[in-house]
Amino acid sequence: xxxxxxxxxxxxxxxxFAALMAVGAFIAIPLPISPVPIVLQTMFMLxxxxxxxxxxxxxxxxxxxxxxxxxxPVFSGGTGxxxxxxxxxxxxxxxxxxxxxxxxxxxxKARDRKPLLFFACLVGxxxxxxxxxxxLRAVLDSSWERAFAAGFFPFIPGDLAKSLLAAILAPKxxxxxxxxxxxxxxx
Numbered sequence: 001x002x003x004x005x006x007x008x009x010x011x012x013x014x015x016x017f018a019a020l021m022a023v024g025a026f027i028a029i030p031l032p033i034s035p036v037p038i039v040l041q042t043m044f045m046l047x048x049x050x051x052x053x054x055x056x057x058x059x060x061x062x063x064x065x066x067x068x069x070x071x072x073p074v075f076s077g078g079t080g081x082x083x084x085x086x087x088x089x090x091x092x093x094x095x096x097x098x099x100x101x102x103x104x105x106x107x108x109k110a111r112d113r114k115p116l117l118f119f120a121c122l123v124g125x126x127x128x129x130x131x132x133x134x135x136l137r138a139v140l141d142s143s144w145e146r147a148f149a150a151g152f153f154p155f156i157p158g159d160l161a162k163s164l165l166a167a168i169l170a171p172k173x174x175x176x177x178x179x180x181x182x183x184x185x186x187x
Contacts, residue, residue: 001181009181010052014060017048021064022074029158034150035088036136039076042128043162045096046103046121050170051177054104061100065093088151091135095128102127112171121163129155 001009024041031037045064049057068074071081076089084090103124110116129152137147 001183006181010056011059013052013177014048014056014063017044017052017057017060018064018067020044021048021061022067022072025074025076026078028076031150031154034136034154035139036092036132036151036155037076038155038158040162041076042096042125042159043166045100046124046163046166047170047173049100049103049124050107050117050120050166051174052104053108054101057100057104058097061096065096068093086139088136088139089132090139092128092132092151094135095131098127099124107170112174114167114171117167117170118163121166122160125159125163 021041021044024044025039027040028037029039041064045057045061048060051057052060064074068080068084069082073080075084075093085093103120106120106123107117110120133147133151136151137144140147140150142150
């Protein structure tokens, strides 16, 4: 497959993952102790990073965030628009960009080694938590203890599970994409 066709395929895949992130935002579990719900969009973002690599995953994540920024209801609770970035989930959303790039960089070295893919996801979640808790503390006008209690600790089990699922699914999905990009074999 030539470079233009391969780039087109990756652009389509990036768009598909942006759409999956939007769908994942609607799969939300509200938490009584936090204004931030548990969502599945992070799993799709992690999967995009492991499958597409840092730059295409970063583009996919940026596309998803831009769709929300212009007002499309692609964020949790069917929200969108610039105000979302100023609310309690804004920091988490902004953390997705460095997360997807970081996971793609680390995960790209791991290929099919699931423990390293899992590790890449965990490391990548650090900017999401850092920016998320920082913004949540400002929005809640609260102490660091309350911000961590509402914006970090409740998410650890779910993010561990989503990271594990992404690490398990990524090698098979990557192999399928590589096969698709290689085109039909003749022989």
